[in-house]
Amino acid sequence: MLTLKRIAIDTHRESIAYLSRDCPLYRAEEFLALAKVEVTAREDRGSGPGNGPGSGLRLPAVLNIVDDPHLLGANELGLSEEAFRLFGQPEGMPVWIDHPKPVESLDCVRAKIQGRVLSQAEYNAVIRDVAARRYSKMEIAAFLVGCASFMTAAEVLSLTRAMANVGHKLDWDHRPVVDKHCIGGIPGNRTSMIVVPIVIAHGLTIPKTSSRAITSPAGTADTMEVLARVDIGTDEMRAIVEKTGGCLIWGGRVNLSPADDVLITVERPLGIDTREQMVASILSKKVTAGARHLVLDIPVGPTAKVRSRADAVRLRKLFEYVAGELGLPIEIVITEGLEPIGRGIGPILEARDVLAVLRNEPGAPADLRERALLLAGQLIEADPAVRGGQGMRRARELLQSGAALRAMERLIEAQGPSSLALVPGPLGYDVPAPQDGVVQSIDCLRMARIARLAGAPAFKGAGLDLFRKTGETVRKGEPLYRIHAGLQSDLGFAADLAGRDNGYVIAAT
Structure with a gap:
């Protein structure tokens, strides 16, 4: 047997096992590097069915061979951070490795x-x-x-x-249970953090699970984490929903459609994001989250995920077909995705915009507010007591009265307030306008990439603060936006990319 050792390496959702080349129990030639192995925590590993990852008994992993005795002893088996979490056993535990059974699928x-x-x-x-x-x-x-x-x-x-059908399924006694989703691709589009408290304030149940960013500057979970704890398990999630009427948490802990989480880790870096896989990903998670009514936002724009209205209609029909067969009522809203939403791109900057809307501040971004009200209104109309066409009016009343802000404050308190200060990164660089004119368009993909290079979402204060939006005038040399970063190297990378193409098209006047 070998002794289990935790190796502090982040392999990003890939389970990696480490074996010394000098191991006296297993020949490295027999277990080749990058081969698949099965790690077990019981000696009678060959008998009985497998229990899968997270069972504390068996874990499929990819093997790496180690030549450095300071990293791994000859009688140790190392597991990466992800593999150690899934295996669920303490360091020092006796373990074995074996060749895995052929994967017939x-x-x-x-x-x-x-x-x-x-x-x-x-x-x-x-x-x-x-x-x-x-x-x-x-x-x-x-x-x-x-x-x-x-x-x-x-x-x-x-x-x-x-x-x-794989993973947990949530079932709620509350009726109706509603949910909202956006297919993504538009920086700053943090409508969920406004929609959820509005819907809670109305009295509907909305257990919202959201993702972290993979290739974007911030996911909803990254931004909500600026305000409250989001790394919450199923039992605690239920308690929060019972207490407040909803939640805004990271979906990774509640194990809804776990196969999708695995697929995404390969899908996104390869740039594979077909409409078929998008539909399966979104609807599988909504069904397992226990939603009984879903509002889906499909932004359309030249640099959005969906580039034309015709493509949006085709995507809408596929969503409607699959959701209908699954028995999930769905309402699809096709919105404009011509530019980033709000003024901030990056977790802290987006949280600032969300709070400005909830607090009814005079300078709150109108585009973020109106889009959130549109979607909240559609969800509120799932309430049988609300007359058709009155949902958005009701949503606006709840926002303007402060009821939505109070609902968000209760939600933050229930999830656990964050101690993070809402202060952008200490390093800044203003990107100047190259000429006088009117902003004609803003490239969403370019803005997202610049914000990522600045350090978002890993550094919560990194990102972009937009000073000009589409239709606004600017003079040569005036700042179009400010890049915020925490490290000089990140600021340099982002500023260099912005210098080659700032993402703005300015029409001369």
Whole structure:
């Protein structure tokens, strides 16, 4: 047997095991680097069915061979931070490694690559193995590419069902339970943090789970974390919802559609974001979260995820078909995605905008406020007691009266207030306008990339503060936006990218 050791390396949702080349129990030649192994915490590991990751008994992992005795002893087995968390056993625990059983569902992946339509049973098999971490990133990439090449609407439904059937499912006694989602791609679009307290103030239940950023400057969970704790498990989530009527938490802890979390780690870096995979990802999580009515925001713009209204309509129809088959009432709102929403891009700057709207401050960004009211109004109309067409009016009343702000304050208190100061990064650089004129357009993708280089979302105070929006005039040399950063190197990277293309198109007057 080997002794378990925690290796403080962040492998970002990939389970890595480390074995010394000098190990006297297992030959490194037999367990090659980058091969898959199965780590077990019991000697009779060969008997009985596997228990999957997180069971504390078995864990599929990718093996790395270590030559440095200072990092890993000859009789130790190391696990990366992600693998150690999933394995759930303490350091010093006796462990063994074994060759994993063949992953039979890979035959389905090969069939999909060859263009075959897969059945519900085949998607079930693939997703079970993905969720159990039996696939390497290479194999996940093969599955994603195969699906991106061709999927029928029926296959999208099968994939969604398979993803929804793995992991936890939440069920709420409250009726109606509503939810809201945006497909993303627009920096600063933190409407959820305004919609949720408005809906809570009205009296509907909205258990909102959100993601962290992968390629964007901030996800809703990153921004909410500036105000309150979001790393919350299922039992505590239930208690918070019972107390306040809703929540705004990170979805990673409540294990809703865990296969989707695994797929996303490969999907996003490869830039694979097909409408079929988007539909399966979003709806599987909404179904497992116990939603009974969903409002979905699809922003459309030249640098948004969806570039044309025709594409938005096709996406809307696919969402409606799959949601309808799953028994989830859905209302889809197609909105403009021509530029970033609000003035801030990055967790602290976006939280500042959200609070400005909730506090009814005179300078609060109107575009963020009006979009949030539109979506909140659609959700409020799920209440049978509200007349059709009156939802947005009710949402505006709740915002203007301060009821929404009070609901957010109760939510923050229940989740646990953050001690983080709402102060942007200490280093700043103003990006100047190259000429006089009127701002014609702002590139959402460019703005997101500059904010990421500045350090967002890892450093909460990093990001962009926009001084000019579309339609506003500017004179040559005046700042278009300010880059905030915490490190001089990050500021330099972001300023250099902005210097090559600041993301603004200015029409001469």
